[in-house]
Amino acid sequence: MSSSATTDSRPGTPAASGAAAIRLRGLRKEFPGRPPVVAVAGADLTIGSGEFFSMLGPSGSGKTTVLRMIAGFEQPTSGTVELAGEDVTGRPPYARDVNTVFQDYALFPHMSVQENVEYGLMVKKVGRAERRRRAAEALEQVRLGDKGDRRPTQLSGGQRQRVALARALVNRPSVLLLDEPLGALDLKLREQMQVELKEIQREVGITFLFVTHDQDEALTLSDRIAVFNEGRIEQVGSAREIYEQPANVFVAGFVGTSNLLRGEEAERATGRRGTYGIRPEKLTVVRPGTRRSGSEISAAGTVAEVVYAGPVTRFVVDLDGGGRLIALEENGHSATHDELRRGDPVELLWHSEHLIEVPEENSTTDDPSTAQRSSS
């Protein structure tokens, strides 16, 4: 790149600062077939510099395809990808200032851990000493400083994951793409890696774009989340916004427990028609006739199921007016909860501000199957 070039996009140059790290405009991807398979049906998204951003959705919802189009492994059918304000849509992966942590890690089996981490610097002709120093630094950062001369095959899954992270971070990309990086790890290790990922992101200040189907992971890690479904972005917002104010029935169901009342059920329980949702932990289960304060609303029902789950107990309650709600109660707070059994009559209490009106769909596409699925 010559010094006279005006479209210099290296991060930190005045032209790039202030611009969004990633901007997707009308990004669409169809895979050939009869009819063509629409993997991504037009995604618009702006991700700020230094954000920890998650793309959350079930498998096949298009989130990984979006990631692959940002990395350059797939070409969009239409739409554009901008990195730091510059259109990179037609560029190959090696000409984009992003690095990827792959789901299967994709470590080079014929190279040592050190050589794996140095790879990106080596192909960019960084000097040997500088390469050594930076790779050692990156390995130190993921607490693998002593494993440099091992082969990837000699490492555990968690360690390989960290090598993959170091190999990407050592290049100091402006954006790090993570494709379900924790999917192959067991629960304990996953929770530990979540904390480490968050710490590393804060330390290096790089934009993280994280793909996951695990709602807990997305809620725990992210500054903002985009919820994907069937190739569309259903909602973009902070963890709290997504959880407390789901944009539609799909988001309410996919993130957290779906606790919906529809039509007449809703009218009988709340006095209002429409589709309403309420999170299980916002509900209180009491015996009928128990005194309540003014701000609470109540609905009568019968306990259909009691599930003890350690710190909490889950009550499944069939309402007398139709519909079924799930309530979570912390254990050890009330003797009443220990005594409740299947078939006992109860009352559910909640504060009116916790009842959220949930649109069936936020777009013109009205899918009757979704409605049937969650009301049955």
Place this chain on the structure above:
Amino acid sequence: MSLSRGTKAALWGFALLVLAFVYVPIAVVALNSFNSDRTFGWPPPSLTTKWWSVAMHAEGPRDALWTSVKAGVGATIIALVLGALLALALTRFDFFGKRVINLLVILPIALPGIVTGIALQSMIQNVLQPVLGINAGLFTIIVGHATFCVVVVFNNVSARLRRMGASLEAASADLGARPWQTMRLVTLPLVRSSLVAGAVLAFGLSFDEIVVTTFTAGPGTPTLPIWIFNNLFRPNQAPVVNVVAVVLVLISILPVWAAQRLGGEAAAESRI
């Protein structure tokens, strides 16, 4: 698994029988190469190394061996280049007619050798000779052998490429490597052992090929198998044929051993 004493003995007996079935005839040939009786009378009246020294100085087998080596090396080189490139194209890229080409590449190994031979011979007689002035000889042998050697290399390399998956090459590109760098630093090192295994196998196939060779070799350029076949029933040459056969057995053990070792390493390498 634990077996009863009787079953074990029976299995051992059966295994030895099968091994004997395969190896005793070879042992007989080896012994006959030292048989002092010109007509292989059995049991050998006495042992001699005469045939070995005769064979050592005979020009026929030496020239034939040299022809075979040149044919094998030539066919292997063609097979390596074409087979590896085909494997890369067919596993890593999508294009129109991909399935047809895949089938066309594999077909020659299923085709009976005699059909390939006849086809090549008529090609040589009707096109190569009158139009281009190329006579049946080493060149036509190499081309004939290459038709099935390409498949062997192709199968080895494409199996490796498929098992590898494309994510390593994607990772390399993602880290900033240009296509040539990815080829040199990632793809080639990872398929190298399958290339060597394919080459060894291709050379072996070419070395003992007789059917296609019969139709493509000219009268002046017999390969070793053709020479053996031609001389087997000549009383004068029969003892020398035995010596040549034993030498062939000894030579062919080497590549098999090498291929097995490489196969083991390759398996360990791809296990990640």
